[in-house]
Amino acid sequence: MVQARSVNLREHILDVASGLFYKHGVRNVGIDRIIAESGIARMTLYNHFKSKDLLIEEYLRRASSRWMKWYAGKIERASENPRERILAAFSVLDGWFRSRDYRGCSVTNAMVELADDAHPAAAVKDEYHESLRRLFGGLVSDAGVDDSDELVEELIVVLRGAMISALVDGPQGVAARARRTAEHLLDAHLDGKAAAIRRASSA
Amino acid sequence: MVQARSVNLREHILDVASGLFYKHGVRNVGIDRIIAESGIARMTLYNHFKSKDLLIEEYLRRASSRWMKWYAGKIERASENPRERILAAFSVLDGWFRSRDYRGCSVTNAMVELADDAHPAAAVKDEYHESLRRLFGGLVSDAGVDDSDELVEELIVVLRGAMISALVDGPQGVAARARRTAEHLLDAHLDGKAAAIRRASSA
DNA sequence: TTGAAGTTATACCGATCGGTCTTCTACAAT
DNA sequence: ATTGTAGAAGACCGATCGGTATAACTTCAA
Numbered sequence: 001m002v003q004a005r006s007v008n009l010r011e012h013i014l015d016v017a018s019g020l021f022y023k024h025g026v027r028n029v030g031i032d033r034i035i036a037e038s039g040i041a042r043m044t045l046y047n048h049f050k051s052k053d054l055l056i057e058e059y060l061r062r063a064s065s066r067w068m069k070w071y072a073g074k075i076e077r078a079s080e081n082p083r084e085r086i087l088a089a090f091s092v093l094d095g096w097f098r099s100r101d102y103r104g105c106s107v108t109n110a111m112v113e114l115a116d117d118a119h120p121a122a123a124v125k126d127e128y129h130e131s132l133r134r135l136f137g138g139l140v141s142d143a144g145v146d147d148s149d150e151l152v153e154e155l156i157v158v159l160r161g162a163m164i165s166a167l168v169d170g171p172q173g174v175a176a177r178a179r180r181t182a183e184h185l186l187d188a189h190l191d192g193k194a195a196a197i198r199r200a201s202s203a
Numbered sequence: 204m205v206q207a208r209s210v211n212l213r214e215h216i217l218d219v220a221s222g223l224f225y226k227h228g229v230r231n232v233g234i235d236r237i238i239a240e241s242g243i244a245r246m247t248l249y250n251h252f253k254s255k256d257l258l259i260e261e262y263l264r265r266a267s268s269r270w271m272k273w274y275a276g277k278i279e280r281a282s283e284n285p286r287e288r289i290l291a292a293f294s295v296l297d298g299w300f301r302s303r304d305y306r307g308c309s310v311t312n313a314m315v316e317l318a319d320d321a322h323p324a325a326a327v328k329d330e331y332h333e334s335l336r337r338l339f340g341g342l343v344s345d346a347g348v349d350d351s352d353e354l355v356e357e358l359i360v361v362l363r364g365a366m367i368s369a370l371v372d373g374p375q376g377v378a379a380r381a382r383r384t385a386e387h388l389l390d391a392h393l394d395g396k397a398a399a400i401r402r403a404s405s406a
Numbered sequence: 407t408t409g410a411a412g413t414t415a416t417a418c419c420g421a422t423c424g425g426t427c428t429t430c431t432a433c434a435a436t
Numbered sequence: 437a438t439t440g441t442a443g444a445a446g447a448c449c450g451a452t453c454g455g456t457a458t459a460a461c462t463t464c465a466a
Contacts, residue, residue, distance in 0.1 A: 009443085025318040027230045031424060041444040043426085052424060104315065111371050112307065112315045115228040129372050154380050156372075161364020168314050169332050169359075177357050184387040212413085234454060244414045246456085255454060 010048040013038050018059045022106050026056050026121075027113045056110065057121040063106040064128040072135055082142040086155070086186055089139065090179035093162055097171035104167035108160070132156055143186070151189045158182055213251040216241050221262045225309050229259050229324075230316045259313065260324040266309040267331040275338055285345040289358070289389055292342065293382035296365055300374035307370035311363070335359055346389070354392045361385055 016038035020029040031052055035042055049055040071092070078088030096102060103109065107128045110121055136155050140148040162178035219241035223232040234255055238245050252258040274295070281291030299305060306312065310331045313324055339358050343351040365381035 023318075025316065027316065028318055030422070032422080041442095042446080044443055046425070047442080103318070108367060108371055109315050112312050113228065113230065115226075115231055115306070125371055150380070153376065154384055157364040157368050157377065157380055158361065158384065159364070160367050160371075161360040161362070164311060164363050164367050165360050168311055168328055168363075173356065174360065177353070177360055180391075181357055181361065181384065181388060184391045185384060188383075188387045233452070235452080245416085246458095247413055249455070250412075 009040065009044065013040060013045055013048060014055075014058060014062065017055055018063060021056065021059050021110075022063065022103055023101065025113050026059075026110050053120050056114075056119075057124065060107055060110055060121050060124040061127075064124060064131070067106070068128075068131045068135065075135075075139070082139065082144070083186065086136075086139050086143055087179050087183055089136070089155075090159070090162065090182050091175055093159075093166070093178065094171070094175035097162075097166035097175055102166065102171065105160075105163045108164070129156075132159070143190075145186070145189045148189075151185060154185050155182055158185070212243065212247065216243060216248055216251060217258075217261060217265065220258055221266060224259065224262050224313075225266065225306055226304065228316050229262075229313050256323050259317075259322075260327065263310055263313055263324050263327040264330075267327060267334070270309070271331075271334050271338065278338075278342070285342065285347070286389065289339075289342050289346060290382050290386055292339070292358070293362070293365065293385050294378055296362075296369070296381065297374070297378035300365075300369035300378055305369065305374065308363075308366045311367070332359075335362070346393075348389070348392045351392075354388060357388050358385055361388070 013034070017029075017034045020034060020037065031042075031045065034055075035045055038045075045055075049058065071089075074092045075085055075089045078092055079085050107125050111125050114121060116122065133152055133156070136152040137148060140151050140155070145151055158178050158181050162174050166174045216237070220232075220237045223237060223240065234245070234248065237258075238248055241248075248258075252261065274292075277295045278288055278292050281295055282288050310328050314328050317324060319325065336355055336359070339355040340351060343354050343358070348354055361381050361384050365377050369377045
């Protein structure tokens with residue numbers, strides 16, 4: 001039970017820290033604030049996390065992993081049609097972009113804030129990118145696209161552009177725009193015949 | 204001449220601060236470092252800039268303005284063909300992305316770092332976005348696209364995605380990818396126009 | 407030649423940073 | 437009942453933060 005309570009406490013600290021890190025940025029949130037808002041003792045934090053840098057790493061790892069699950073789930077539930085799923089990957093963003101506490105991509109933000117490839121958290125970005133590649137790779141290959149690697153990377157660029165645009169320029173229309181862009185990319189990568197048929201049937 | 208030297212000194216401080224801010228981020232560079240690397244006295248900096256926040260604002264304003272000039276110039280020199288110019292707006296990024304000191308978009312980075320709309324520098328991002336809109340607006344209307352506003356915003360999303368992707372995932376192929384994406388967007392909007400003409404003439 | 411203005415160098419300010427250490431308390435397992 | 441452990445509370449550390457004050461020195465114009 002001691003151990004169980006420890007785990008919960010650790011989780012609680014990570015929850016509070018995650019909220020603050022995402023909302024205000026990892027560099028703008030100090031240890032003191034995390035301690036104050038989670039209502040724990042200073043040493044309790046350092047008992048569970050060796051340093052702030054490692055706390056940041058753990059925050060990023062959990063946040064990106066949770067986001068990936070949320071995102072994949074949303075896409076999966078959006079449609080059963082492979083092509084529609086790819087498009088849903090962008091229209092699904094709209095609600096997120098419009099949510100009051102939207103602050104962009106936690107991983108990207110942290111990389112910009114830290115500006116240091118040697119930071120322990122920098123490793124997370126590669127795993128994150130690889131997960132994105134896998135997710136879109138699955139969607140794209142389900143849709144029967146050849147040269148899928150290139151399409152995947154293109155879609156990721158659009159996704160990244162949408163996330164950062166929604167952050168700095170506001171969410172209005174961004175998701176829809178990204179979806180339209182993805183649609184054009186998808187059509188371009190489908191062989192001409194299939195694309196023509198699809199376009200004709202959707203008209 | 205006193206004034207002239209002052210201006211130069213001020214410019215020198217701004218130069219050094221800009222280099223550090225862009226390379227390491229505005230939050231990761233302290234006043235002490237700017238002073239040390241520019242070889243001036245502490246009070247000289249505060250004589251020319253009221254506070255670090257206002258120094259950041261001035262840095263951002265100058266950096267975004269200079270970047271816009273550079274970008275517009277590159278595009279203009281790339282081609283005289285309107286359509287090709289739009290595509291050049293993306294292929295031109297490749298050299299920048301691959302340059303050793305590429306660190307993404309100074310404005311976006313600062314917004315992420317500051318995470319505060321009340322910061323004096325936050326106003327710069329609106330001017331920056333408006334400049335981008337004007338630039339792409341000119342290119343797109345020269346290419347004879349109707350519904351140009353939407354295409355402009357789509358292209359900006361792609362541009363933003365390319366800049367942030369090149370930063371976090373590396374520059375390989377990003378510019379070419381963005382160019383291809385822009386090409387598809389452009390064709391789609393031109394097709395729409397052609398289709399509209401076809402529809403109008405057959406009615 | 408005198409005086410105003412600009413620059414330098416340095417000491418200093420309170421606040422905050424990330425992190426350590428110590429003391430006391432509460433409680434669980436033996 | 438005793439002991440081991442986790443956490444609370446807070447003092448404390450050196451370093452750094454952005455920013456101010458002051459005094460000496462240079463420059464240059466009236």
